[in-house]
Amino acid sequence: MNKKIRLTHSVFLLACSLLFLSAARAAPPDTGLKDTEALRDLKIAKGVFMLDVKDPERMAHVLKVIEETGQSIAAQNVKSELIVVVIGKSAAFLTKDRRGISYTDQRAVAEVQDMMGKLKKSGIRVEVCGIALRGMNVTPEMLIPEVTPVGDGYISAIGYQMQGYQLVPVY
Secondary structure: OHHHHHHHHHHHHHHHHHHHHHHHHHOOOOOOOOOHHOOOOEEEEEEEEEEEOOHHHHHHHHHHHHHHHHHHHHHOOOOEEEEEOOOOHHHHEEEEOOOOOOHHHHHHHHHHHHHHHHHHOOOOOOEEEEHHHHOOOHHHHEEEOOOOEEEEEEHHHHHHHHOOEEEEEEO
């Protein structure tokens, strides 16, 4: 009976720990730093991130920062409208079968794809350049469902800027 109580207690502690960790992941860390001047008088912050990142580990990191950026804007009482446009070879990280991805990059690419789902759930749209896809012989059907293929990533960036989005290039 004593073992059963210990096991139940251990499961309870594990569940509490997982709940705490997921709650901590859902919000950006509170550093006490704010963006008061940058967000002064804004009701909506609109940004389009143009990603051309060839290293999947770096891309996963950038996507986490974008997710945190959206959370931080919201935490400062400003609505965010963020869009990610993936261009160039980084589009290869978004295929279902991950063809052409080396064994050593598989884990990082899985993290990139996981982040795409998190971004979508948080309301951040992710587009992939059709020119980049065509250059790699990738069809839209080969992409993970969390991303939206578009004709030309540059046109997306131009169009969103004309709609008031601010360009954030990441290379």
